[in-house]
Amino acid sequence: MPYASSEKKPALIWLQGVTCNGNSHSFLNLPYLPQLLEKYEIIYHPLLEGTSTLHELVLNKAECDVLIFEGAYDPLMKRHNVSLKDIVTHYAGLAKYIIAAGSCASFGGMFKASAPERNTGLILNESEPQGPLLVIKQKVINLSGCPIHPEWLGFTLTMIADNREIPVDELNRPIELYSRLAHHGCTRNEYFEWKVDSKAFGLKEGCLFYEQGCRGPMTHASCNHILWNEVNSKTRAGTPCFGCTEPDFPRKNLFTTKTNMSIPVDIPVGISKRSYLALAGVAKTFHIKRLEGKLIDEKRNN
Amino acid sequence: MTKKEIIDHIEGEASISFDLNEDNHVDFATIVFPHFRGMEAILKGKPALDALVITPRVCGICGHAHLMATVRALESAYANAGLEITISQKAESTRELTLALEIIQNHFKWIYLVIMPELRKLVKSDEIAPVLKGAFAASIATKALAIFAGQWPHSSYMVPGGVTCDITHVERIKAEGYIDELIRFFEKDSLGMDMETFLSFETCNEFSSLDSDIGEIEKMLKEANMHTLGFAHDRFITLGKHSFTQIAKGIQTRLTPIEHKFVSTEKAYSPTDMSYAKNALYKDTYYEAGPLSRAMANQVPLIKNIHRRFKDSAYSRVIARIHETAYLLRHVKNLVQTLDLSEPSVIPPIDIDTLSGEGVGIVEAPRGPLIHRVKIEKGVIQEYEIITPTQWNIGCSTKDKLTPAQVAMKGNSISDSLFIFRTFDVCSVCTTH
Numbered sequence: 001m002p003y004a005s006s007e008k009k010p011a012l013i014w015l016q017g018v019t020c021n022g023n024s025h026s027f028l029n030l031p032y033l034p035q036l037l038e039k040y041e042i043i044y045h046p047l048l049e050g051t052s053t054l055h056e057l058v059l060n061k062a063e064c065d066v067l068i069f070e071g072a073y074d075p076l077m078k079r080h081n082v083s084l085k086d087i088v089t090h091y092a093g094l095a096k097y098i099i100a101a102g103s104c105a106s107f108g109g110m111f112k113a114s115a116p117e118r119n120t121g122l123i124l125n126e127s128e129p130q131g132p133l134l135v136i137k138q139k140v141i142n143l144s145g146c147p148i149h150p151e152w153l154g155f156t157l158t159m160i161a162d163n164r165e166i167p168v169d170e171l172n173r174p175i176e177l178y179s180r181l182a183h184h185g186c187t188r189n190e191y192f193e194w195k196v197d198s199k200a201f202g203l204k205e206g207c208l209f210y211e212q213g214c215r216g217p218m219t220h221a222s223c224n225h226i227l228w229n230e231v232n233s234k235t236r237a238g239t240p241c242f243g244c245t246e247p248d249f250p251r252k253n254l255f256t257t258k259t260n261m262s263i264p265v266d267i268p269v270g271i272s273k274r275s276y277l278a279l280a281g282v283a284k285t286f287h288i289k290r291l292e293g294k295l296i297d298e299k300r301n302n
Numbered sequence: 303m304t305k306k307e308i309i310d311h312i313e314g315e316a317s318i319s320f321d322l323n324e325d326n327h328v329d330f331a332t333i334v335f336p337h338f339r340g341m342e343a344i345l346k347g348k349p350a351l352d353a354l355v356i357t358p359r360v361c362g363i364c365g366h367a368h369l370m371a372t373v374r375a376l377e378s379a380y381a382n383a384g385l386e387i388t389i390s391q392k393a394e395s396t397r398e399l400t401l402a403l404e405i406i407q408n409h410f411k412w413i414y415l416v417i418m419p420e421l422r423k424l425v426k427s428d429e430i431a432p433v434l435k436g437a438f439a440a441s442i443a444t445k446a447l448a449i450f451a452g453q454w455p456h457s458s459y460m461v462p463g464g465v466t467c468d469i470t471h472v473e474r475i476k477a478e479g480y481i482d483e484l485i486r487f488f489e490k491d492s493l494g495m496d497m498e499t500f501l502s503f504e505t506c507n508e509f510s511s512l513d514s515d516i517g518e519i520e521k522m523l524k525e526a527n528m529h530t531l532g533f534a535h536d537r538f539i540t541l542g543k544h545s546f547t548q549i550a551k552g553i554q555t556r557l558t559p560i561e562h563k564f565v566s567t568e569k570a571y572s573p574t575d576m577s578y579a580k581n582a583l584y585k586d587t588y589y590e591a592g593p594l595s596r597a598m599a600n601q602v603p604l605i606k607n608i609h610r611r612f613k614d615s616a617y618s619r620v621i622a623r624i625h626e627t628a629y630l631l632r633h634v635k636n637l638v639q640t641l642d643l644s645e646p647s648v649i650p651p652i653d654i655d656t657l658s659g660e661g662v663g664i665v666e667a668p669r670g671p672l673i674h675r676v677k678i679e680k681g682v683i684q685e686y687e688i689i690t691p692t693q694w695n696i697g698c699s700t701k702d703k704l705t706p707a708q709v710a711m712k713g714n715s716i717s718d719s720l721f722i723f724r725t726f727d728v729c730s731v732c733t734t735h
Contacts, residue, residue, distance in 0.1 A: 018337065018339060019362075019731070020339075020359050020360060020361055020362045020365070020731055021313050021314065021361065021362030021363060021731050022359065022361075022362030022365065022455045022456055023362070024362060025362040025363050025455050026362070026455055028411070028437040028440060028441065029437075029440070029441040029444055029454075030441075031441070033434065033437055033438075033441075034434050037434075046310065046311065047311065047411070047415055048415070048433060048437075049419060049430075049431075049433060053310075054308065054310045054315075055308065077337065078336070079315065080308050080310075080315075081308075110344075110356070110359045111339055113340070113344045114338070114339045114340045114344070115340075146359065146456060147362065147455050147456055200648060200650050201461050201463075201464070201466045201647070201648045201650070202393075202461075202464050202465065202466055202467070202468055202646060202647030202648030203468050203647070204468040204470075223453075228448055228452065228453035228454075229441070229444050229445045229447070229448035229453060229454060230445060231445050231448050231449050231476070232448045232449055232451075232452050232453060233452055233453065234452040234453060234457070234458070234459075235452075236452065237448075237450065237451060237452030237453075237457075237459050237466060237467040238452075238459065238465075238466030238467050238468060238647070239452050239457070239458050239459045239466045239467075242355055242458070244456075250352070250355060250356065252348065252349060252352065253349050253352065254349075254351065254352050254354075254355050254458075255349075255351040255352075255354075255461070256349075256351075296470070
């Protein structure tokens with residue numbers, strides 16, 4: 001038990017590469033932020049007060065048990081006039097755990113496109129094994145998402161502080177967070193079940209998978225299980241899932257479903273195309289009146 | 303003598319090189335924003351609607367303003383092409399509501415994570431600032447926001463013709479509950495008095511009745527002489543059309559109308575370091591943008607009174623932002639109460655793949671006017687230009703034509719200059735998009 005209460009708190013450093021700061025801000029929404037911060041000694045965070053300055057940090061003077069890295073990794077980028085390569089290599093060597101916070105740090109993400117020939121994630125370049133920490137990849141936990149979900153990071157940091165194991169998937173993401181699909185828990189599931197598409201944006205009714213580009217059934221994420229800001233998710237608010245936790249984010253044509261003979265080209269994870277087509281064909285033969293109009297109007301008419 | 307300081311704990315990173323005179327005061331400051339991400343190039347060649355997902359990722363703290371600038375730019379392209387585009391009052395009010403909530407969360411973070419800790423350092427107080435109050439208040443604001451927008455940061459719930467959400471009263475009431483909770487927090491934990499009384503303040507003398515965080519900030523500002531320091535050009539600009547502000551430029555207290563076509567940019571002065579920033583100008587002149595400018599355009603009695611006494615000092619800048627927090631809290635409460643849910647959320651325009659043309663979207667972001675200009679050919683982005691508020695305030699120019707932040711720092715000690723710099727609420731990530 002390296003972090004039992006009588007002992008020193010683990011030292012936490014939050015470092016940024018090519019980023020929008022969105023993960024740092026998302027983390028501040030964590031409902032139990034004060035309690036979590038009690039478990040760590042915050043050495044450096046881009047927004048919160050830490051015990052070291054950025055200057056001390058880049059001189060390799062700080063301790064580090066857990067390194068959080070936000071943003072795409074650009075080896076040529078400098079922080080406080082020191083190359084990111086030097087800073088990341090040093091602290092990753094010291095750290096027991098390294099957390100890639102968000103899709104840029106995990107896979108390159110949105111800001112891979114800023115310098116496609118050199119920007120990557122820490123251990124993955126999209127889904128290919130490549131990155132500065134590949135040789136120590138067993139220490140790296142990828143928390144993909146654009147931005148990171150605060151409770152996913154809260155979970156990971158708490159598990160580490162409590163000295164519990166965190167099993168990960170083939171992309172080094174915690175299984176407990178990424179085994180579900182974004183589809184799981186979506187309030188539109190009944191429409192998915194009966195293959196009723198949403199007629200347009202701005203409606204509570206209908207599934208966004210058939211026309212509006214929703215990636216929910218193909219995206220490993222617990223957004224509809226662990227809600228955003230504790231209250232909602234994109235799909236509940238009528239916005240399609242853009243698949244932001246997957247290595248191919250951002251894809252193109254994010255508001256349109258690619259179809260072949262009006263069947264979505266990409267189908268739900270783990271289902272054979274033949275089975276999906278058979279099921280969809282049958283489901284479409286039912287015409288369920290209560291799913292055709294506005295639910296609230298329908299109730300009023302009865 | 304030249305001294306270089308790296309500024310962190312802002313949005314991103316900046317560095318300032320100070321040329322000092324013989325009594326160690328700033329003669330000239332060169333500001334550099336080093337990190338470039340190429341957002342405009344990333345947008346080129348993308349399907350137009352994809353911009354609704356890409357541009358919020360310009361900035362982790364004001365991404366919602368970028369979303370709204372994009373949707374307005376696309377809608378303006380529809381209108382300019384002679385195609386029908388209308389949005390319901392419900393959709394318009396919902397957008398205003400979530401935009402204002404984003405500004406509110408920004409201001410709470412700035413008050414507690416930036417201004418209070420920096421002021422305490424400046425007046426040599428040993429007490430640790432209650433920074434997590436800022437995070438808590440911001441998280442309540444973003445809960446209310448997410449009820450409409452699905453999530454914050456990085457929502458994409460505005461689409462041409464409206465908003466994707468379909469709010470019912472259950473959700474509207476829940477959002478109002480969070481807004482009420484935030485107002486209570488602001489009254490109890492920040493102001494130490496009820497918000498309406500605060501909003502009725504007409505002079506800064508009334509702050510002396512506050513025994514609270516806001517009262518302490520006001521006292522520390524005066525103790526640090528910030529009412530006599532940090533003057534910019536006394537020129538103000540607001541450009542975004544909203545329910546909570548007027549569009550105008552002001553020279554001192556004189557307001558005149560404004561047209562966005564006179565906005566231009568020039569490359570920032572950068573003698574040694576590589577800076578990727580551009581300065582924003584109106585008719586080749588620098589203006590200050592943000593809450594102080596909005597309060598001057600709105601003719602807020604308290605801020606006009608403070609401006610009469612202390613001009614556009616660092617003090618005025620900070621108090622205007624605190625005032626705007628209260629002003630917008632009252633505004634969002636009113637918006638959420640008066641939403642007419644019977645109207646449509648989206649009035650779908652024709653398919654964007656048929657659209658060719660140009661559009662401009664202008665929004666008041668937390669730090670001031672945000673401008674997106676887009677050129678579309680058959681639904682595909684040909685060109686995209688983004689001009690952010692920090693480009694107005696914290697440009698870097700030559701000695702003969704100083705930007706608002708440069709002139710505000712001139713003549714001050716380095717420690718005062720660094721505080722004055724932060725009173726503009728620096729967003730480096732937006733600037734070097």
